Amino acid sequence: MPNHCSPSQCPDWATALLNGFSQIFLQRHPLCGLLCLVAILVTAPALLGGALLGGVAGLLTAQRRGYAKEHRQAGLFSYNGILLGLLLSLIFPWSVLLPLLIIASAGLSAMLTQQWLKRTPGPRCLPAYTAPFVGLGWLLLGFVPQAPSPTSLDMTYPSLLAAPLNGLGQVMFLDHPLAGALIAIGLLIANRRAAAWALSGSVAGLVFTGLHQDTLQALSGLGGYNPALAALALGQQRGQPWKPLAGILLAVLLTPGFAALGLAPLTAPFILACWLVQATERLWHQASLDTAPCTLRGNHPRLR
CATH class of the missing domain: 1.10.3430.10 (Ammonium transporter AmtB like domains)
Incomplete structure (x- = not known):
C-alpha cells in the first residue's frame, strides 16, 4: 500500500481543508492549498497550529450544522477560519485560552459565511470574500495594544x-x-x-x-x-x-x-x-x- 496520497486521492476532509488554504487565494485546488500550507510551515511554523485549527474548526462547524457538502468540499467554510487562526496566533501568545478563541472565531466565521451564501444565491450577487475574517479580526484586534513600529x-x-x-x-x-x-x-x-x-x-x-x-x-x-x-x-x-x-x-x-x-x-x-x-x-x-x-x-x- 502507498504511504501517501495525491490531492485527488486524499480523504474528503483533507481535500476540503487543502481547498480552504487555496481559497484564501480564490482557487479551488488541493495542491495549491498544500503549497500554501508548506509556506506557513517553512517560514512561520509557530503560526501553523493556529491555521490548521482554524480551518478544521470551520469545516467541523459546517459539517455539524449540515451545510452543503459541495461548499464544504470547496473550502468555503475553512478559509476565513484559517486566516483567523493565523491572525490570533500572531497577536496572542500561546495559552490554554488561545485554541478556544481560535475554535470559537473560526466556527462563527463559518456560520457568517453560510448566512451570506443563503442570502446571495445569484451569480450577480456580491461574494463574501474574506468579510467574516475582517469583521471578526477588527473585533479581536480591539483587545490588543498597538504593536511597536517595525524597523526599516x-x-x-x-x-x-x-x-x-x-x-x-x-x-x-x-x-x-x-x-x-x-x-x-x-x-x-x-x-x-x-x-x-x-x-x-x-x-x-x-x-x-x-x-x-x-x-x-x-x-x-x-x-x-x-x-x-x-x-x-x-x-x-x-x-x-x-x-x-x-x-x-x-x-x-x-x-x-x-x-x-x-x-x-x-x-x-x-x-x-x-x-x-x-x-x-x-x-x-x-x-x-x-x-x-x-x-x-x-x-x-x-x-x-
Whole structure:
C-alpha cells in the first residue's frame, strides 16, 4: 500500500481543508492549498497550529450544522477560519485560552459565511470574500495594544525583487519571499492567469506605496497584498482587463484610508475594491438594458 496520497486521492476532509488554504487565494485546488500550507510551515511554523485549527474548526462547524457538502468540499467554510487562526496566533501568545478563541472565531466565521451564501444565491450577487475574517479580526484586534513600529528596510536590488513575493506572502501574514514564491508556484499550478494577475497586483502595490508612503510598506509587501487579491478576484474572466486594473487601482487608493481611520487594513481594501467594481459593472449592465430599444428589451430573457 502507498504511504501517501495525491490531492485527488486524499480523504474528503483533507481535500476540503487543502481547498480552504487555496481559497484564501480564490482557487479551488488541493495542491495549491498544500503549497500554501508548506509556506506557513517553512517560514512561520509557530503560526501553523493556529491555521490548521482554524480551518478544521470551520469545516467541523459546517459539517455539524449540515451545510452543503459541495461548499464544504470547496473550502468555503475553512478559509476565513484559517486566516483567523493565523491572525490570533500572531497577536496572542500561546495559552490554554488561545485554541478556544481560535475554535470559537473560526466556527462563527463559518456560520457568517453560510448566512451570506443563503442570502446571495445569484451569480450577480456580491461574494463574501474574506468579510467574516475582517469583521471578526477588527473585533479581536480591539483587545490588543498597538504593536511597536517595525524597523526599516534598505532599498536594495534583492529587496526590490523580493517585494512582489512578499506581497503574496502577506496575504497570510508571512513576511518572507520564500513564502511568496511557494504561493506563486501554487497559483501557477492552479491557474497561470491568476498567478500573473496576482503578481501584477503586488507589483502595482509596491510601486504605489514606494512613491506615496514609505519604503518599509513597499518592501515588506504590506502595500501589495490587497491589490494582488483584487487582481486575482477580478481577473478570472478573459477579455475584461479593465476589471482587475480598476480593482488594483481602488485597492491601493483605499488602503491608506483604513490606516487614517485607525483600523488595520487586513483584507478590507480588497473586498471594498471588488464590490465597487462589481456593483459598477452591474449598474452599467442595467443602464444598457434600460436604454436599449423596446423591441430588444422585450426579447431579453431576464425581462420576460
